[in-house]
Amino acid sequence: MSNDQMNSETLSLNEMLQIRRDKLKKLQEAGKNPFKIEKYIKTHHSKQVKDNFEKLEGSEVSLAGRIMSMRGHGKASFIDIQDEQGRIQVYVRQDAIGDDSYTDFVTYDMGDIIGVEGTVFMTNKGEQSVKASKVALLTKSLQILPEKYHGLKDPDLRYRQRYVDLIVNPDVKEAFLIRSKAIKALKEYLDERDFLEVDTPILSTIAGGATARPFITHHNTLDIDMYMRIANELYLKRLIVGGFERVYELGKMFRNEGMSIKHNPEYTAIEVYQAYADYEDIMRLTEEAVACMAQKSLGTTKINYQGTEIDLTPPWRRLSMIDAIKEFKGIDFNEIQTDEEAIKVAKENHIEITPVMNRGFVIAAMFEEFCEEHLIQPTFITHHPVEVSPLSKRNPDDPRLTNRFEAFVNTWEIANAFSELNDPIDQRERFMDQLKQRELGDDEAYMLDEDFLNAIEVGLPPTGGLGIGIDRVIMLLTNSSSIRDVILFPTMKPIKEEKNDAKEQN
Secondary structure, three states, rough: OOHHHHOOOOHHHHHHHHHHHHHHHHHHHHOOOOOHOOOOOOOOOOHHHHHHHHOOOOOOOEEEEEEEEEEEOOOOEEEEEEEEOEEEEEEEHHHHOOOOHHHHHHOOOOOEEEEEEEEEEEEOOEEEEEEEEEEEEEEOOOOOOOHHHHOOOOOOOOHHHHHHHHHHHHHHHHHHHHHHHHHHHHHHHOOOOEEEEEEEOOOOOOOOOOOOOEEEEOOOOEEEEEEEEEOOOOHHHHHHHHHHOEEEEEEEEEEOOEEEOOEEEEEEEEEEEEEEOOOOHHHHHHHHHHHHHHHHHHHOOOOEEOOOEEOOOOOEEEEEHHHHHHHHHOOOOOOEEEEEHHHHHEEEEEEEOOOOOOOOHHHHHHHHHHHHHHHHHHHEEEOOEHHHHOOEEEEEEEEEEEEOOEEOOOOEEEEEEEEEEEOHHHHHHHHHHHHHHHOOOOOOOOOHHHHHHHHHHHHHEEEEEEEEHHHHHHHHHHHHHHHHOOOOOOOOOOOOHHEEEEHHHH
């Protein structure tokens, strides 16, 4: 009988932990140190045995996994072991594995990792099981897994000890399997269309390609500050200039901003660029790619997110930003032509007025304040003002707007794309406008990147570009309420700091 099954009221946690260490010491003194074992040959996983039970019944198999439950009955015991694919019951009898082995076996604890050789059989209660002929301790667990029925529920502890979370909460592992399948499907979608996967720098002397606050680090040898990338856009466009016509990169981005259920400072995004394509081509690529991610990871393009049915099947709705404001707020910016009129409307609707505010900024602010909350089903919002789109090509019918779109699902922006600005003169002017915004205190405005300007002076062909926030898409596919549920090791405040904060509050 495992010591974990003793009444926890009579033993302190430290005492239970010490018992495990004492058991390990005895094993080591007897020359049975489990940590010296380097390899164990498995023939099957648990799911393979269960899925092929009729074929395997009566056959010898070799399994390995973690003990998740133990039920002792004198000279015979039932245990459940858990491997990568699930759990399976193992029946261990003293007369089958030998007296010495059984004496060792009954000292094993929940969480120990063992190897089992035995015969596949069906118990009298109809449970597919393995009757052990050999049991080997492969790793002694010196910690105690969360109690069976209550499990690991504290979200903070789950994120800090993801390794335990994955052991005791099977649905957590399933979410990350879906994540892997969805990302694989996305890359396959692009690979099949002749896009080339590339790598670009994570450290740079200029943080460009997005409006965001970067993380700053220092290069000791060069004695210069460098930035963790906030986007990889400008490097990927350089590759289009260099002659690659279809490229993408999936990887980590870093933004030194707030943390919330939708934001983690380190997150995963993909950027895609296609020469000789426009934002409408990229719009079709986006809806098809996201639908492909859902279909190949879930088997459907219709999902249920927190009780809301969402249909990711293409085509998605198209709606201009100005039309969205008219639809959801009843204000038509086609009839508001001057900055003065726009600022008046902004004040009437309690929009914060900044020193650089003009008609374009008001349109963007009004959309964010009054429209995003209505965008539940997949919707492309198009034609953003040029002021908030410094890398987008202008709309030929109204140069105050751009041929840009953002994709919204469940009120969240999951993608941003546009016909790329390839006019180097216009691009320099917009960078200079961004510098003015930085001088006025906007530390998220773009930095001036002279080498990028030189690249598009060499010549950037007409190009469509796209960025997708992978973590948010995975949240939708896995019905996860927090971005931390789809990032294996999310950013967490150090425990020491949290304790100090608590002391200060008291």
